[in-house]
Amino acid sequence: MIIIVAIVTIGLISRVSASKQLRSWTSEQAIPVVAVITPGMQENTTSLDLPGRLQPYSRAILYARVNGYLKSWKADIGTQVKAGQLLAEIETPDLDQQLLQAKADLASSEATASLAKTTAERWEALLNSGYVSKQAAAEKTGDFMTKQALVNAARANVNGLQVLKSFARIVAPFDGLITARLTDIGALINSGSGTGQELFEVSSTTILRVYVNVPQVYVPDISPGTKVTIAVPEHPDKTYTAAVVASAQAVNNVSGATQIQIQIDNARRELLPGGFANVNFRLPNNRPTMSVPASALIFNKAGLSVATIGLDDRVVLKPVMIMRDLGKLVELSAGLKPDDRIIENPPDGISNGDRVRINSISSRN
Structure with a gap:
């Protein structure tokens, strides 16, 4: 009997012990296993890649100053032109008639003024002889001055129309490249840049400007003279060196960025104005x-944070601030210490004080 009781007792004790071991093993298995890393430190320089747009150093859209019909054009797209070179001529029948009328009016005014001058001189001579009154002589002199003023007005009208007629010749305003021709022979031409048709576009392309919108945080590190490297899709195996020449010195309230102007030599005309460019800045890194x-970031109602592990293997959530998103990596400007142990892929619902088990540790991310 005693043996049976002993066997039963030993069996019960074994079951209780096994049950405790099972509960302990189950609890242990419920603790999440995590991979731990430490923050990666920045280099002493920051590589900043931003999109830019190539623009001509000088660009002019040419409009007509006179109405008429296009008589001929002398330069097509892709043509290199010199300042003052004839690009097109406009037939101006209406203006020609106005100029003829103005010249006729001038000739008439000059004839009338000549007669008035002769009359005034004769009356002055008669005044000296005492045959006419001073009043009559003064009236003739005044009439001559009036006629002379009409001559000056008619001459100014002729000169103005002649200047306007000179705009029937469309010429290049500077040395450059014809990048657009938007008219053809016989086309109706209307004057003015508001309602008139664009005729030509001339661009100076030996030097190009590159405009880049730089995030506000990097603006203090970019000053005139900063060197940049430019790459373009049409030359994937080449890069071009250029320099910053100006900054807008203001932040756009929509984009939150400052426009930076870069100047690049294009004497070989390998770069195309209007094209896309990738601009690389190498900036000093003075910020810790x-x-x-990116997988280590936690987004919840409390904001953005990173899960770190304390000395007792319990979770400590630390708020962080993103400085730059590089895709797989995210640069942080605040919130972490270099020796923090960070959970690389925190489980869903993790919170402060949760226990975790460390699977592996890496000294750098």
């Missing part, structure tokens, strides 16, 4: 920035 994988 660290990087973590």
Whole structure:
């Protein structure tokens, strides 16, 4: 009997012990296993890649100053032209008639003024002889001055129409390249840049400007003279060196960026104005920035944070601030220390004080 009781007792004790071990093992298995890394430290320079747009150093859209019909054009797209070179001529029948009328009016005014001058001189001579009154002589002199003023007005009208007639010749305003021709022979031409048709576009392309919108945080590090490297899709194996020449010195309230102007030599005309360019800035890194994988970030109602592990293997959530998103990596400007142990892929619902088990540790991300 005693043996049976002993066997039963030993069996019960074994079951209780096994049950405790099972509960302990189950609890242990419920603790999430995590991979731990430490923040990656920035280099002493920051590589900043931004999109830019190539623009001509000088660009002019040419309009007509006179109405008429296009008589001929002398330069097509892709033509290199010199300042003052004839690009097109406009037939101006209406203006020609106005100029003829103005010249006739001038001739008439000059004849009338000549007669008035002769009359005034004769009356002055008669005044000296005492045959006419001073009043009559003064009236003739005044009439001559009036006629002379009409001559001056008619001459100014002729000169103005002649200047306007000179705009029937469309010429290049500077040395450059014809990048657009928007008219053809016989086309009706209307004057003015508001309602008139664009005739030609002339661009100076030996030097190009590159405009880049730089995020506000990097603006203090970019000053005139900063060197940049430019790459374009049409020459994937080449890069071009250029320099910053100006800054807008203001932040756009929509984009939150400042426009930077870069100047690049294009004497070989390899770069196309209007094209896309990738602009690389190598900037000094004076800020204590660290990087973590994007998978380590936690977004919840409390904001943006990173899960770190304390000395007792319990979770500590630390708020962080993103400085730059590089895709797989995110640079942080605040929130972490270099020796923090960061959970690389935190489980869903993780919170402060949760226990975790460390699977592996890497000294850098």
